[in-house]
Amino acid sequence: MSAHTRIVEIRTKILKQNDVAARALRERFESAGVFTVSFVSSPGSGKTMLLEKTLVALREQYRVAALVGDLATDNDARRLARSEVPVRQITTGTVCHLEAEMVRTALDDWSLEELDFLFIENVGNLVCPASYDLGEAMRVVVFSVTEGEDKPLKYPTIFNTADVAVITKADLAAAVDFDAAEALKNIEAVRPGMQVLTVSAKRGEGMIEWLRLLSDRRREARPAPDKLAACPTEAELRSP
Amino acid sequence: MHELSIACSIIDLAAEESQQRGGVAVRAVHVRLGQLSGVVKSALLSAFELAQEDSPLAAARLLIEESPIVIHCAACDADTTLDWPREFESVPSFACAQCGVPTSDIRSGRELEVTALEIDT
Numbered sequence: 001m002s003a004h005t006r007i008v009e010i011r012t013k014i015l016k017q018n019d020v021a022a023r024a025l026r027e028r029f030e031s032a033g034v035f036t037v038s039f040v041s042s043p044g045s046g047k048t049m050l051l052e053k054t055l056v057a058l059r060e061q062y063r064v065a066a067l068v069g070d071l072a073t074d075n076d077a078r079r080l081a082r083s084e085v086p087v088r089q090i091t092t093g094t095v096c097h098l099e100a101e102m103v104r105t106a107l108d109d110w111s112l113e114e115l116d117f118l119f120i121e122n123v124g125n126l127v128c129p130a131s132y133d134l135g136e137a138m139r140v141v142v143f144s145v146t147e148g149e150d151k152p153l154k155y156p157t158i159f160n161t162a163d164v165a166v167i168t169k170a171d172l173a174a175a176v177d178f179d180a181a182e183a184l185k186n187i188e189a190v191r192p193g194m195q196v197l198t199v200s201a202k203r204g205e206g207m208i209e210w211l212r213l214l215s216d217r218r219r220e221a222r223p224a225p226d227k228l229a230a231c232p233t234e235a236e237l238r239s240p
Numbered sequence: 241m242h243e244l245s246i247a248c249s250i251i252d253l254a255a256e257e258s259q260q261r262g263g264v265a266v267r268a269v270h271v272r273l274g275q276l277s278g279v280v281k282s283a284l285l286s287a288f289e290l291a292q293e294d295s296p297l298a299a300a301r302l303l304i305e306e307s308p309i310v311i312h313c314a315a316c317d318a319d320t321t322l323d324w325p326r327e328f329e330s331v332p333s334f335a336c337a338q339c340g341v342p343t344s345d346i347r348s349g350r351e352l353e354v355t356a357l358e359i360d361t
Contacts (some may be wrong), residue, residue, distance in 0.1 A: 004360055005267050005358045005359060005360055006359060007358050008257075010257055012253055012353060038292070096246070097242055104260060131279065157278045158278070161278075193344050211297060
Protein backbone atom coordinates (compact mmCIF):
# COMPACT_ATOMS: atom_id res chain seq x y z
CA MET A 1 0.00 0.00 0.00
CA SER A 2 1.45 3.36 -0.98
CA ALA A 3 1.13 6.58 0.98
CA HIS A 4 -1.72 7.62 -1.25
CA THR A 5 -4.01 4.74 -0.62
CA ARG A 6 -6.05 3.70 2.36
CA ILE A 7 -7.92 0.60 3.36
CA VAL A 8 -11.66 0.69 3.83
CA GLU A 9 -13.30 -2.29 5.47
CA ILE A 10 -16.54 -3.29 3.81
CA ARG A 11 -17.17 -6.95 4.78
CA THR A 12 -19.73 -7.82 2.16
CA LYS A 13 -20.72 -11.29 1.06
CA ILE A 14 -19.75 -11.82 -2.55
CA LEU A 15 -22.94 -13.73 -3.25
CA LYS A 16 -25.14 -11.31 -1.34
CA GLN A 17 -27.39 -10.85 -4.37
CA ASN A 18 -28.03 -14.58 -4.50
CA ASP A 19 -28.46 -14.73 -0.74
CA VAL A 20 -31.03 -11.95 -0.82
CA ALA A 21 -32.92 -13.62 -3.68
CA ALA A 22 -32.77 -17.00 -1.88
CA ARG A 23 -34.10 -15.50 1.35
CA ALA A 24 -37.01 -13.96 -0.53
CA LEU A 25 -37.74 -17.30 -2.18
CA ARG A 26 -37.60 -19.14 1.16
CA GLU A 27 -40.09 -16.70 2.64
CA ARG A 28 -42.35 -17.17 -0.37
CA PHE A 29 -42.17 -20.96 -0.10
CA GLU A 30 -42.90 -20.87 3.61
CA SER A 31 -45.84 -18.52 3.38
CA ALA A 32 -47.27 -20.52 0.47
CA GLY A 33 -46.85 -23.71 2.51
CA VAL A 34 -44.86 -25.49 -0.18
CA PHE A 35 -42.02 -27.76 0.91
CA THR A 36 -39.11 -27.24 -1.46
CA VAL A 37 -36.51 -29.95 -2.00
CA SER A 38 -33.44 -29.57 -4.19
CA PHE A 39 -31.32 -32.34 -5.67
CA VAL A 40 -27.60 -32.00 -6.30
CA SER A 41 -25.41 -34.68 -7.83
CA SER A 42 -22.89 -35.40 -10.53
CA PRO A 43 -24.21 -36.03 -14.06
CA GLY A 44 -25.58 -39.53 -14.50
CA SER A 45 -26.24 -40.28 -10.84
CA GLY A 46 -29.85 -41.15 -11.54
CA LYS A 47 -31.46 -38.10 -10.02
CA THR A 48 -33.91 -37.63 -12.88
CA MET A 49 -35.04 -41.26 -12.48
CA LEU A 50 -35.35 -40.78 -8.71
CA LEU A 51 -37.29 -37.58 -9.27
CA GLU A 52 -39.60 -39.15 -11.85
CA LYS A 53 -40.51 -42.03 -9.54
CA THR A 54 -40.90 -39.62 -6.63
CA LEU A 55 -43.27 -37.35 -8.57
CA VAL A 56 -45.39 -40.30 -9.68
CA ALA A 57 -45.61 -41.71 -6.14
CA LEU A 58 -46.35 -38.39 -4.45
CA ARG A 59 -48.94 -37.09 -6.89
CA GLU A 60 -51.50 -39.52 -5.51
CA GLN A 61 -51.58 -37.66 -2.22
CA TYR A 62 -49.92 -34.34 -2.81
CA ARG A 63 -49.81 -31.54 -5.31
CA VAL A 64 -46.29 -31.65 -6.69
CA ALA A 65 -44.22 -29.82 -9.30
CA ALA A 66 -40.62 -29.73 -10.43
CA LEU A 67 -38.00 -27.45 -11.94
CA VAL A 68 -35.06 -29.06 -13.69
CA GLY A 69 -31.80 -27.35 -14.52
CA ASP A 70 -29.49 -28.30 -17.38
CA LEU A 71 -27.02 -26.45 -19.55
CA ALA A 72 -28.97 -27.38 -22.66
CA THR A 73 -31.95 -29.41 -23.94
CA ASP A 74 -35.31 -29.94 -22.33
CA ASN A 75 -34.89 -33.73 -22.36
CA ASP A 76 -35.27 -34.02 -18.60
CA ALA A 77 -38.38 -31.87 -18.51
CA ARG A 78 -39.92 -33.93 -21.30
CA ARG A 79 -38.99 -37.12 -19.51
CA LEU A 80 -40.45 -35.85 -16.24
CA ALA A 81 -43.59 -34.62 -17.99
CA ARG A 82 -44.53 -38.30 -18.24
CA SER A 83 -45.24 -38.11 -14.53
CA GLU A 84 -48.12 -35.78 -15.43
CA VAL A 85 -47.21 -33.12 -12.91
CA PRO A 86 -46.17 -29.55 -13.78
CA VAL A 87 -42.51 -29.56 -14.82
CA ARG A 88 -40.46 -26.70 -16.13
CA GLN A 89 -36.95 -26.75 -17.57
CA ILE A 90 -34.38 -24.12 -16.63
CA THR A 91 -31.74 -23.99 -19.35
CA THR A 92 -28.66 -22.30 -17.92
CA GLY A 93 -26.64 -21.98 -21.14
CA THR A 94 -23.02 -22.04 -20.00
CA VAL A 95 -23.74 -21.61 -16.31
CA CYS A 96 -22.77 -24.70 -14.31
CA HIS A 97 -25.30 -24.32 -11.48
CA LEU A 98 -28.69 -22.87 -10.66
CA GLU A 99 -28.96 -19.51 -8.93
CA ALA A 100 -31.84 -18.20 -6.84
CA GLU A 101 -32.77 -15.64 -9.49
CA MET A 102 -33.16 -18.38 -12.13
CA VAL A 103 -35.53 -20.22 -9.82
CA ARG A 104 -37.52 -17.06 -9.17
CA THR A 105 -37.88 -16.36 -12.90
CA ALA A 106 -38.91 -19.93 -13.63
CA LEU A 107 -41.60 -19.76 -10.95
CA ASP A 108 -42.93 -16.42 -12.12
CA ASP A 109 -46.41 -17.48 -13.17
CA TRP A 110 -46.81 -20.48 -10.87
CA SER A 111 -49.18 -20.29 -7.99
CA LEU A 112 -47.14 -21.78 -5.16
CA GLU A 113 -50.16 -21.87 -2.84
CA GLU A 114 -51.50 -24.68 -4.98
CA LEU A 115 -48.48 -26.89 -4.31
CA ASP A 116 -47.42 -29.16 -1.44
CA PHE A 117 -44.01 -30.13 -2.81
CA LEU A 118 -41.70 -28.36 -5.21
CA PHE A 119 -38.61 -30.21 -6.41
CA ILE A 120 -35.63 -28.43 -7.92
CA GLU A 121 -33.15 -30.58 -9.80
CA ASN A 122 -29.86 -28.71 -10.01
CA VAL A 123 -27.43 -28.98 -12.92
CA GLY A 124 -25.39 -32.19 -12.63
CA ASN A 125 -22.33 -30.83 -10.84
CA LEU A 126 -20.91 -31.56 -7.40
CA VAL A 127 -18.80 -28.42 -7.14
CA CYS A 128 -20.47 -25.14 -8.01
CA PRO A 129 -24.02 -25.64 -6.70
CA ALA A 130 -22.55 -25.80 -3.18
CA SER A 131 -22.14 -22.03 -3.08
CA TYR A 132 -25.66 -21.09 -4.13
CA ASP A 133 -28.62 -21.10 -1.79
CA LEU A 134 -31.85 -21.60 -3.74
CA GLY A 135 -34.19 -21.00 -0.84
CA GLU A 136 -34.91 -24.71 -0.53
CA ALA A 137 -36.05 -26.26 2.77
CA MET A 138 -34.06 -29.41 2.19
CA ARG A 139 -31.06 -30.17 0.00
CA VAL A 140 -30.52 -33.76 -1.07
CA VAL A 141 -27.19 -34.95 -2.38
CA VAL A 142 -27.61 -37.92 -4.69
CA PHE A 143 -24.86 -40.33 -5.67
CA SER A 144 -25.00 -43.73 -7.24
CA VAL A 145 -23.29 -46.98 -6.26
CA THR A 146 -21.46 -46.90 -9.60
CA GLU A 147 -19.64 -43.69 -8.64
CA GLY A 148 -17.67 -45.27 -5.81
CA GLU A 149 -17.71 -45.14 -2.03
CA ASP A 150 -15.27 -42.25 -1.83
CA LYS A 151 -17.50 -39.67 -3.55
CA PRO A 152 -18.15 -37.84 -0.26
CA LEU A 153 -14.39 -37.52 0.39
CA LYS A 154 -13.80 -36.14 -3.10
CA TYR A 155 -16.60 -33.56 -2.89
CA PRO A 156 -16.86 -32.75 0.82
CA THR A 157 -18.18 -29.23 0.32
CA ILE A 158 -21.37 -30.25 -1.41
CA PHE A 159 -21.99 -33.07 1.06
CA ASN A 160 -21.53 -30.56 3.82
CA THR A 161 -24.21 -28.25 2.47
CA ALA A 162 -26.74 -31.08 2.08
CA ASP A 163 -29.34 -32.23 4.60
CA VAL A 164 -29.90 -35.77 3.34
CA ALA A 165 -27.90 -38.17 1.15
CA VAL A 166 -29.56 -40.65 -1.18
CA ILE A 167 -27.48 -43.47 -2.64
CA THR A 168 -29.08 -44.56 -5.91
CA LYS A 169 -28.90 -47.56 -8.26
CA ALA A 170 -28.84 -50.00 -5.34
CA ASP A 171 -29.81 -52.74 -7.81
CA LEU A 172 -26.32 -52.41 -9.31
CA ALA A 173 -24.46 -52.54 -5.96
CA ALA A 174 -23.43 -56.18 -6.23
CA ALA A 175 -22.30 -55.82 -9.84
CA VAL A 176 -19.87 -53.03 -8.92
CA ASP A 177 -18.83 -54.42 -5.50
CA PHE A 178 -20.20 -51.37 -3.74
CA ASP A 179 -19.08 -51.26 -0.11
CA ALA A 180 -22.06 -49.68 1.66
CA ALA A 181 -20.36 -49.52 5.07
CA GLU A 182 -17.41 -47.67 3.57
CA ALA A 183 -19.74 -45.19 1.83
CA LEU A 184 -21.60 -44.51 5.09
CA LYS A 185 -18.31 -44.05 6.94
CA ASN A 186 -17.18 -41.52 4.34
CA ILE A 187 -20.42 -39.56 4.51
CA GLU A 188 -20.20 -39.52 8.29
CA ALA A 189 -16.64 -38.19 8.06
CA VAL A 190 -17.59 -35.11 6.09
CA ARG A 191 -21.14 -34.56 7.35
CA PRO A 192 -21.63 -36.13 10.77
CA GLY A 193 -25.20 -37.08 11.57
CA MET A 194 -26.56 -36.73 8.04
CA GLN A 195 -29.43 -39.07 7.26
CA VAL A 196 -28.59 -41.49 4.44
CA LEU A 197 -31.00 -43.58 2.38
CA THR A 198 -30.23 -46.22 -0.19
CA VAL A 199 -32.70 -46.71 -3.03
CA SER A 200 -33.25 -48.35 -6.34
CA ALA A 201 -35.69 -46.02 -8.05
CA LYS A 202 -35.91 -48.52 -10.89
CA ARG A 203 -36.82 -51.53 -8.75
CA GLY A 204 -38.48 -49.68 -5.90
CA GLU A 205 -36.20 -50.76 -3.04
CA GLY A 206 -35.93 -48.09 -0.37
CA MET A 207 -38.51 -45.87 -2.06
CA ILE A 208 -41.06 -46.20 0.75
CA GLU A 209 -38.50 -44.95 3.29
CA TRP A 210 -37.58 -42.10 0.96
CA LEU A 211 -41.21 -41.05 0.45
CA ARG A 212 -41.82 -41.28 4.18
CA LEU A 213 -38.84 -39.06 4.84
CA LEU A 214 -40.23 -36.47 2.43
CA SER A 215 -43.65 -36.41 4.02
CA ASP A 216 -42.17 -36.38 7.55
CA ARG A 217 -39.84 -33.50 6.76
CA ARG A 218 -42.67 -31.59 5.16
CA ARG A 219 -44.85 -32.07 8.21
CA GLU A 220 -42.02 -30.98 10.52
CA ALA A 221 -41.59 -27.83 8.46
CA ARG A 222 -45.21 -26.98 9.34
CA PRO A 223 -47.01 -25.40 6.44
CA ALA A 224 -48.83 -22.12 6.93
CA PRO A 225 -51.93 -22.55 9.14
CA ASP A 226 -54.38 -21.12 6.59
CA LYS A 227 -53.14 -23.69 4.13
CA LEU A 228 -53.67 -26.54 6.58
CA ALA A 229 -57.26 -25.45 6.93
CA ALA A 230 -57.76 -25.22 3.19
CA CYS A 231 -56.13 -28.55 2.36
CA PRO A 232 -57.75 -31.93 2.64
CA THR A 233 -55.98 -34.20 5.11
CA GLU A 234 -53.92 -37.10 3.86
CA ALA A 235 -56.64 -39.52 5.00
CA GLU A 236 -59.28 -37.59 3.07
CA LEU A 237 -57.11 -37.64 0.00
CA ARG A 238 -56.70 -41.40 0.24
CA SER A 239 -60.41 -42.14 0.55
CA PRO A 240 -62.36 -41.86 -2.71
CA MET B 241 -16.01 -23.60 -12.65
CA HIS B 242 -18.13 -20.88 -11.12
CA GLU B 243 -15.06 -18.87 -10.15
CA LEU B 244 -15.56 -16.59 -13.16
CA SER B 245 -19.02 -15.55 -12.03
CA ILE B 246 -17.68 -15.10 -8.48
CA ALA B 247 -14.89 -12.90 -9.89
CA CYS B 248 -17.46 -10.83 -11.80
CA SER B 249 -19.47 -10.39 -8.60
CA ILE B 250 -16.35 -9.20 -6.77
CA ILE B 251 -15.69 -6.63 -9.51
CA ASP B 252 -19.31 -5.42 -9.50
CA LEU B 253 -19.27 -5.11 -5.75
CA ALA B 254 -15.97 -3.21 -5.65
CA ALA B 255 -16.99 -0.96 -8.55
CA GLU B 256 -20.19 -0.09 -6.74
CA GLU B 257 -18.27 0.82 -3.58
CA SER B 258 -15.91 2.95 -5.64
CA GLN B 259 -18.85 4.74 -7.30
CA GLN B 260 -20.34 5.52 -3.91
CA ARG B 261 -17.06 7.18 -2.98
CA GLY B 262 -17.02 9.40 -6.05
CA GLY B 263 -15.33 6.97 -8.39
CA VAL B 264 -12.04 6.61 -6.50
CA ALA B 265 -9.56 4.14 -7.99
CA VAL B 266 -9.50 0.73 -6.35
CA ARG B 267 -5.93 -0.56 -5.94
CA ALA B 268 -6.69 -3.85 -4.26
CA VAL B 269 -9.57 -6.01 -3.16
CA HIS B 270 -9.24 -8.16 -0.04
CA VAL B 271 -11.27 -11.33 -0.07
CA ARG B 272 -11.78 -13.96 2.62
CA LEU B 273 -12.30 -17.46 1.29
CA GLY B 274 -13.39 -20.28 3.59
CA GLN B 275 -12.13 -23.77 2.86
CA LEU B 276 -15.75 -24.89 2.71
CA SER B 277 -16.86 -22.07 0.42
CA GLY B 278 -16.66 -24.25 -2.67
CA VAL B 279 -14.36 -21.76 -4.37
CA VAL B 280 -10.77 -22.58 -5.31
CA LYS B 281 -8.21 -19.85 -4.64
CA SER B 282 -6.00 -20.41 -7.70
CA ALA B 283 -9.01 -20.64 -10.01
CA LEU B 284 -10.46 -17.45 -8.55
CA LEU B 285 -7.16 -15.60 -9.08
CA SER B 286 -7.03 -16.52 -12.77
CA ALA B 287 -10.73 -15.82 -13.23
CA PHE B 288 -10.25 -12.38 -11.68
CA GLU B 289 -7.43 -11.57 -14.09
CA LEU B 290 -9.71 -12.43 -16.96
CA ALA B 291 -12.73 -10.59 -15.62
CA GLN B 292 -10.94 -7.39 -14.65
CA GLU B 293 -9.84 -6.55 -18.22
CA ASP B 294 -11.72 -3.49 -19.49
CA SER B 295 -13.47 -3.19 -16.15
CA PRO B 296 -13.27 -0.32 -13.66
CA LEU B 297 -10.98 -2.60 -11.66
CA ALA B 298 -8.52 -3.28 -14.46
CA ALA B 299 -5.57 -2.21 -12.30
CA ALA B 300 -6.64 -3.74 -8.99
CA ARG B 301 -4.95 -6.66 -7.25
CA LEU B 302 -6.92 -9.46 -5.67
CA LEU B 303 -5.64 -10.48 -2.24
CA ILE B 304 -7.13 -13.70 -0.94
CA GLU B 305 -6.97 -14.79 2.66
CA GLU B 306 -8.08 -18.37 3.19
CA SER B 307 -9.88 -19.20 6.39
CA PRO B 308 -9.83 -22.71 7.85
CA ILE B 309 -12.78 -24.81 8.92
CA VAL B 310 -13.58 -24.49 12.61
CA ILE B 311 -16.01 -26.92 14.22
CA HIS B 312 -17.52 -26.75 17.68
CA CYS B 313 -18.08 -29.62 20.10
CA ALA B 314 -20.93 -28.95 22.52
CA ALA B 315 -19.87 -31.65 25.00
CA CYS B 316 -16.32 -30.31 25.39
CA ASP B 317 -17.35 -26.73 24.71
CA ALA B 318 -14.28 -26.58 22.47
CA ASP B 319 -13.46 -25.51 18.93
CA THR B 320 -11.32 -27.59 16.59
CA THR B 321 -9.61 -26.13 13.56
CA LEU B 322 -9.45 -28.61 10.71
CA ASP B 323 -6.35 -28.68 8.55
CA TRP B 324 -8.21 -29.52 5.42
CA PRO B 325 -8.91 -29.89 2.49
CA ARG B 326 -5.26 -29.20 1.66
CA GLU B 327 -4.04 -32.44 3.17
CA PHE B 328 -5.44 -34.77 0.59
CA GLU B 329 -3.49 -37.68 2.04
CA SER B 330 -5.44 -37.68 5.25
CA VAL B 331 -9.08 -38.66 5.50
CA PRO B 332 -10.95 -35.52 6.50
CA SER B 333 -13.03 -35.85 9.61
CA PHE B 334 -15.33 -33.38 11.29
CA ALA B 335 -14.45 -34.69 14.72
CA CYS B 336 -13.62 -32.88 17.96
CA ALA B 337 -9.87 -32.92 18.68
CA GLN B 338 -10.50 -33.54 22.38
CA CYS B 339 -13.13 -36.29 22.50
CA GLY B 340 -13.09 -37.52 18.90
CA VAL B 341 -16.87 -37.27 18.51
CA PRO B 342 -18.00 -36.00 15.08
CA THR B 343 -19.91 -32.74 14.90
CA SER B 344 -21.69 -30.78 12.19
CA ASP B 345 -21.59 -27.52 14.11
CA ILE B 346 -19.46 -25.43 11.77
CA ARG B 347 -18.38 -22.10 13.17
CA SER B 348 -16.14 -20.92 10.37
CA GLY B 349 -15.01 -21.97 6.91
CA ARG B 350 -17.91 -21.01 4.64
CA GLU B 351 -16.81 -17.38 4.20
CA LEU B 352 -17.00 -15.91 0.74
CA GLU B 353 -16.71 -12.20 1.28
CA VAL B 354 -14.98 -9.00 0.32
CA THR B 355 -13.45 -7.76 3.55
CA ALA B 356 -11.76 -4.54 2.45
CA LEU B 357 -10.74 -2.32 -0.44
CA GLU B 358 -7.55 -0.33 -0.91
CA ILE B 359 -8.55 2.95 -2.50
CA ASP B 360 -6.79 6.15 -3.47
CA THR B 361 -7.00 8.92 -0.93
